Amino acid sequence: MGDKILNTLAQTSDKVSDRVMEFLPQLVVMAIIILIGLLIAWVLQVVVRRLLGLVKLGKISETSGVTAMLSKAALPSPVELLSRLVFWVVWLAFILLGVEALGVQALQLQIARLLMFLPQIFVALLILFVGLLAANFFSRATLLAAANANYPSPRLLANVVRLLIAILAVTMAFEQLGLGQHAILIAFAIAFGAVMFGLAIAFGLGGRDVARQILEKQFSEKKEEEEDEVSPL
Amino acid sequence: MEATRPGRGSGGFSRGRGLxxxxxxxxxxxxxxxxxxxxxxxIGIITLNNRKTIERVVSAVQVGLVKYFPRERTVVILADGGSRDGTLDAVANSTALDFRSMLASSPLRTGHRLTTSYAGIQGRGSAVRVVMAAADLLHAKACALVSPDLQSITPEWIESLIRPVLREQFDFVTPVYHRHKFDGLLVKNLVSPMMSALYRSKVREPVGSELGFSGRFACHCLEKPVWHEQAVRFGVEIWMTAQAMVDSFKICQSFLGPKIHAGQPIGEGLVGTIQQVVGALFGSLEKNESFWLAHSGMQAVPSFGFKFSVALEPIRLNKKRMVTMFRTGTEQLAGILKSILAADTLAAIQAAAKLDDHNFRVPDELWVRTIYEFACSYHHSVINRDHLLQALTPLYRGRMASFVLENQGADGETIERKLEELTAEFERQKPGLDQNWTRKK
Incomplete structure (x- = not known):
């Protein structure tokens, strides 16, 4: 009985050590892949930072107001954000490859799906970035045009423009990721329609007097506009 | 035709002619x-839908040429930007002038009159380039540009613009107009004093659309590879004036008299005008920074012409509206102004906005500091340049209101003295501009 137990234990420990000996190289390979990935990701981060510096993305972001907007949200500058993103995406890809090297079949399928999803994440982030740039640019243009034309509430107008473009960008980014495509699109259409309908009702019914005042002011000030802008040259 | 002609650069002339x-x-x-x-x-006249006035302007030019330059070979060129009101037809169908009844003499030479349409990129600069290229091809000694919509032009204007070039060997003649004290406030409060302080020559009308220049100067300008730039296309007068100052051409001013345009003089509205004119001025500072950063001091420019005054039509200005728009602008655009101006400058502007209507002032010191900071922010592109220039509009309205309130009862002499003081202030603050301009971006 005792011998039998000892034998079984010895066989089991042999099997475990065999498996450990079999698994250890895979583990070392995974560690090596992750370490190489870390190095490559770091190098790519530096290269991307330099490249973005060369194309003056920092300057573009500053002039368009994106840097200020990101700093308000306690986020780093777009150049730093993109270079860090490249670092993490590349390193994550290597981590996944390393995990795949372990040969665990259940994980392999999930990892393959994740890797295929990475380009879409990239495109979605790009859409979001360009969308935010456009939102800031057009919002500022609206603010300046409204203030110089003496329209009431220029900031409100500018914020509405920024919000609409930002929502559109987020919707497009989600659509790119394939997340709730129809639901988000419909939600956007409903929200946009609701805002416009609300404005129409508010202006048409609740704000008839205000509308008349604005129109009257617009036409009566035409003369004043001409009077105080006699030849600046 | 002569094969060559003395020019500033020996190679430049042939290049200009080839082009x-x-x-x-x-x-x-x-x-x-x-x-x-x-x-x-x-004489170049750049037209665009000027049917109502063009005939009178062309007549004044032709009479001026016959009266004051009877022995010279002359040509009048109308460069049209695509008029759809029959401007060129009006000129073509105009009856021949009876010089004998007007001048008691007949022309000694045939005066030529040509018309052309300038194609390609839009802007007054493109038309000026066509006129200069024609001057180059015809080996013209003296040239002048006049507006096609002037009501007040007389034959004497042609003499005033051409004689300094033809007889006194000046290369560039800028106009001096007799104006209402509140007319041309952007030129008086910004363009003229700033250009005088930075480019060292006191010129009263750097944006004047009536100019005289030598053939040599035209060749020099044609050599410059800048004609496609927006600042030159839409602010060609500023660019030419700066070019004459920077490249040490002989400059003078000629008194022309009152300048009265037919119809609305502003095509672009105040915001558009500021974008074009101030954009061209700031753009010229970038191009010529090596000149003005290295020089300081101002010198007077010789002036010609018999100065006279006539009663001018009163100008009605809505001061209350200007102040209100200044206040609204500084409040609503505070976020944008914060990225353009230094904190103390913005604070001073906001303090000015809080003054009551009676005591409202934007003093010289604050105005100059503001403009210099706008110029530096334009140079460093802290925000989109068009947006930056738009953000200047409410501040200009404030300065305009302040100038009008301060000088309501002032006579011409007092206004002159105040504008001199403003120019001196632009010069006094120049070291600060130099420092800000050259700081690392």
């Missing part, structure tokens, strides 16, 4: 120019 012949002028126009041969005096 004129190959691409800028239409074949038909080159044929007309060739038929004319060489001329001594060339």
């Amino acid at each position: 004129a012949e190959e691409s800028l002028l239409t074949d038909e126009f080159v044929r007309q120019l060739t038929a004319v041969g060489e001329v001594d005096v060339l």
Whole structure:
């Protein structure tokens, strides 16, 4: 009985050590892949930072107001954000490859799906970035045009423009990721329609007097506009 | 035609002529120019839908040429930007002038009159380039540009613009107009004093659309590879004036008299005008930074002409509205102004916005500091440049209101003295501009 137990234990420990000996190289390979990935990701981060510096993305972001907007949200500058993103995406890809090297079949399928999803994440982030740039640019243009034309509430107008473009960008980014495509699109259409309908009702019914005042002011000030802008040259 | 002619750069003239012949002028126009041969005096009129006034302007120019330059070979060139009101037809169908009844003499030479349409990129700069290329091709000694919509032009204007070039060897003649004290406030409060302080020559009207210049200067300008730039296309007068100052051409001013345009003088509205004019001025500072950063001091420019005053039409200005728009602008655009101006400058502007209507002032010191900080922010592109120039509009309205309130009862002499003081303030603050301009971006 005792011998039998000892034998079984010895066989089991042999099997475990065999498996450990079999698994250890895979583990070392995974560690090596992750370490190489870390190095490559770091190098790519530096290269991307330099490249973005060369194309003056920092300057573009500053002039368009994106840097200020990101700093308000306690986020780093777009150049730093993109270079860090490249670092993490590349390193994550290597981590996944390393995990795949372990040969665990259940994980392999999930990892393959994740890797295929990475380009879409990239495109979605790009859409979001360009969308935010456009939102800031057009919002500022609206603010300046409204203030110089003496329209009431220029900031409100500018914020509405920024919000609409930002929502559109987020919707497009989600659509790119394939997340709730129809639901988000419909939600956007409903929200946009609701805002416009609300404005129409508010202006048409609740704000008839205000509308008349604005129109009257617009036409009566035409003369004043001409009077105080006699030849600046 | 002569094969060569003395110019500033020996190679420049031939380059200018090549450019004129190959691409800028239409074949038909080159044929007309060739038929004319060489001329001594060339007058350019840049037209766009000026049917109502063009006939009178062309007549004044022709009478001026016959009266004051009877022995010179002359040509009048109308460069049209695509008029749809029959401007060119009006000129073509106009009856021949009876010089004998007007001047008690007849012309000694045939005066030529040519018309052409300038194609390609839009902007007054493109038309000026066509006129200069024609001057180059015709070897013109003296040239002038006049507006097509002037009501107050007289034959004497042609003499005032041409004689300093033809007889006194000046290369560039800027106009001096007799104006209402509140007319041309952007020029008086910004363009003229700033250009005088930075480019060292006191010029009263750097944006004047009536100019005289030598053929030598035209060749020099044609050599510059800047004609496609927006600042030159839409602010060609500022660019030419700066070019004459920077490249040490002989500059003078000629008194022309009152300048009265037919109809609305502003095509672009105040915001558009500021974008074009101030954009061209800031753009010229970038191009010529090596000059103005290295120089300081101002010198007077010789002036010609008999100065006289006439009663001018009163100008009605809505001061209350200007102040209100200044206040609204500084409040609503605070976020944008914060990225353009230094904190203390913005605070001073916001303090000015809080003053009551009676005591409202934007003093010289604050105005100059603001403009210099706008120029530096434009140079460093802290925000989109068009947006930056738009953000200047409410501040200009504030300065305009302040100037009008301060000088309501002032006579011409007092206004002159105050503008001198403003120019001196622009000069006094120049070291600060130099420092801000050259700081690392």
